[in-house]
Amino acid sequence: MTTPPIELHGLSKTYRLGFFLSRRVRALENLDMVIEPGQVYGLLGPNGAGKSTTIKIVMNLVQASSGTARLFGRSPTDTEARRQVGFVPENPAPYEYLTGREFVELAAHLGGVPRAEVRKRSLEVLESVGMGRAADLQIRRYSKGMIQRVALAQGVVHRPPLLILDEPTSGLDPVGRRMVRDFILEERRRGTTVLFCTHIIPDVEALCDRVAVLVNGRRVREGRVADLLTAGTPQMEMVLEGLSEAQVRGLGRTLDEVQVLESRLLVRCSDAEAQRLLAQVLQAGGRVSSLEPARFSLEDLFLQAMSEARQGAVGGEIL
Amino acid sequence: MIRSFLAIAYNGFREARRNRVTLVLAFFAGLLLLSSSLITDITVATFDRVLIDIGLGGMGIILVLLAVFLSTGLLSREIERRTIFMVVSKPVSRALFLVARLAGNMLTLTILQVLMGALLLLEFWVLRTPVTWPTVLAMGMLWFELLLLSSVGFLMSSFTGQMTSAFVTVSMFFVGHLSGDIYTFAQRSKNEALRALGKTLYYLLPNLERLNLRGPASYGIVVPAREWLVSGLYAVAYSAVLTCLAVFTFRRRDFR
Numbered sequence: 371m372t373t374p375p376i377e378l379h380g381l382s383k384t385y386r387l388g389f390f391l392s393r394r395v396r397a398l399e400n401l402d403m404v405i406e407p408g409q410v411y412g413l414l415g416p417n418g419a420g421k422s423t424t425i426k427i428v429m430n431l432v433q434a435s436s437g438t439a440r441l442f443g444r445s446p447t448d449t450e451a452r453r454q455v456g457f458v459p460e461n462p463a464p465y466e467y468l469t470g471r472e473f474v475e476l477a478a479h480l481g482g483v484p485r486a487e488v489r490k491r492s493l494e495v496l497e498s499v500g501m502g503r504a505a506d507l508q509i510r511r512y513s514k515g516m517i518q519r520v521a522l523a524q525g526v527v528h529r530p531p532l533l534i535l536d537e538p539t540s541g542l543d544p545v546g547r548r549m550v551r552d553f554i555l556e557e558r559r560r561g562t563t564v565l566f567c568t569h570i571i572p573d574v575e576a577l578c579d580r581v582a583v584l585v586n587g588r589r590v591r592e593g594r595v596a597d598l599l600t601a602g603t604p605q606m607e608m609v610l611e612g613l614s615e616a617q618v619r620g621l622g623r624t625l626d627e628v629q630v631l632e633s634r635l636l637v638r639c640s641d642a643e644a645q646r647l648l649a650q651v652l653q654a655g656g657r658v659s660s661l662e663p664a665r666f667s668l669e670d671l672f673l674q675a676m677s678e679a680r681q682g683a684v685g686g687e688i689l
Numbered sequence: 690m691i692r693s694f695l696a697i698a699y700n701g702f703r704e705a706r707r708n709r710v711t712l713v714l715a716f717f718a719g720l721l722l723l724s725s726s727l728i729t730d731i732t733v734a735t736f737d738r739v740l741i742d743i744g745l746g747g748m749g750i751i752l753v754l755l756a757v758f759l760s761t762g763l764l765s766r767e768i769e770r771r772t773i774f775m776v777v778s779k780p781v782s783r784a785l786f787l788v789a790r791l792a793g794n795m796l797t798l799t800i801l802q803v804l805m806g807a808l809l810l811l812e813f814w815v816l817r818t819p820v821t822w823p824t825v826l827a828m829g830m831l832w833f834e835l836l837l838l839s840s841v842g843f844l845m846s847s848f849t850g851q852m853t854s855a856f857v858t859v860s861m862f863f864v865g866h867l868s869g870d871i872y873t874f875a876q877r878s879k880n881e882a883l884r885a886l887g888k889t890l891y892y893l894l895p896n897l898e899r900l901n902l903r904g905p906a907s908y909g910i911v912v913p914a915r916e917w918l919v920s921g922l923y924a925v926a927y928s929a930v931l932t933c934l935a936v937f938t939f940r941r942r943d944f945r
């Protein structure tokens with residue numbers, strides 16, 4: 371049986387803040403998560419949900435208050451476990467006095483790339499993220515998008531089987547976002563397991579196999595993206611013509627929503643009600659110009675999960 | 690492991706080399722050493738002594754300032770800017786990272802000290818001032834002082850910010866040169882507790898004065914080998930203890 375790249379069991383983290391460390395903020399509570407090889411796994415949540423804390427525990431940047439984190443079956447403190455991981459933090463800040471090539475070469479040395487291959491491999495990955503021409507410029511002269519590209523290059527220069535990205539598209543322009551998305555898709559094609567956290571929902575929908583929604587340090591949803599979206603599509607959406615709102619409401623069906631769109635009506639109701647309503651509308655002389663499942667987006671799921679968990683408040687829980 | 694150590698240490702040196710403040714200080718060092726030759730124009734009988742005094746003193750001040758700046762500034766900045774995320778998340782232990790960073794700092798200081806020393810000796814040669822063993826020894830012992838101060842800076846940077854680290858390190862420089870006086874004054878007190886406190890502080894604080902051989906150098910006094918060897922070992926041991934404490938703290942630190 372293959373060891374999962376990431377296993378988290380009962381993971382919790384409480385930060386102690388203030389001069390006397392007397393204020394406590396719970397950033398993560400009892401998180402369980404298993405990421406299988408080859409998956410692209412998204413951690414979705416608002417600011418302060420615990421996404422970055424989770425990643426930092428996995429990368430040994432922060433120590434868990436309780437619970438266990440495993441990287442390929444080993445502790446994140448084990449340097450050999452971290453050798454199999456490429457990590458790109460949120461708003462990466464590489465050494466700005468180095469050139470892009472020097473920084474990626476430093477990462478290659480630390481990642482254990484054979485000495486003879488360091489130069490060649492560094493240039494290859496820089497080329498692959500579109501930084502070949504700017505490789506010998508100092509990083510202080512780079513734009514945010516270029517820094518993100520170099521950060522991605524240093525993350526994969528040692529060809530890790532697991533890639534962890536913290537808010538990889540945050541603050542990027544559409545071109546930069548597209549580049550990062552293509553980069554993740556390319557890594558998936560190569561069989562790399564990818565964990566990334568974001569609050570940009572379309573990125574999760576476009577890239578992830580599985581997703582976990584974190585709110586207030588707790589996991590409130592988890593599953594395959596397709597399953598979560600299917601499970602959340604109980605409604606049908608109909609566009610009706612030739613009947614007034616009062617006539618439609620008078621048909622006696624339970625309708626979730628009726629909107630008047632000039633001469634048409636947009637009606638949302640459950641699937642069972644829609645079948646009956648369809649027959650009644652036709653019988654009453656109306657027309658049905660469209661009938662389709664109401665699109666339940668990940669955004670709807672996310673907002674629903676948030677409102678269930680904490681009524682829209684953001685940030686870690688202050689104890 | 691050795692390769693990672695060398696890569697991080699060399700990167701630290703490269704950082705300092707490309708840092709403009711380092712260049713400014715190096716330039717200042719050259720300027721100060723040259724100005725010492727102008728000052729000696731107004732001296733007659735004590736020409737050589739003043740030259741050695743100013744040369745070694747200037748070198749000491751500049752390198753101590755640089756040691757404080759490098760040891761407290763670069764690591765703190767790396768943590769504050771979160772650059773450290775991309776290094777300590779690599780297959781590198783935090784202990785190795787910290788020690789390699791310290792080694793990089795010492796490499797920078799050593800190279801600058803060698804260059805400044807060469808500049809000073811060149812000046813001696815030009816002005817026909819004899820180069821004596823006490824002068825060379827005083828330059829060498831300065832390296833141990835820089836090592837000790839850098840270790841203080843790294844210990845502080847391992848758990849606190851740049852300003853606090855710099856303040857404590859500079860304070861430690863002054864206190865370290867006065868620890869003998871603290872002991873002497875305390876022993877003169879009639880209060881037993883004060884005497885005990887003075888003694889404790891004397892043994893606890895670094896005694897930087899025993900690494901300061903600039904006085905004997907300017908008078909051409911030869912310090913016995915046993916004395917400076919023990920002083921050098923003392924500085925290395927003290928630095929090792931501080932570095933172990935820094936590693937202990939750094940390993941437990943959360944990088945938020």
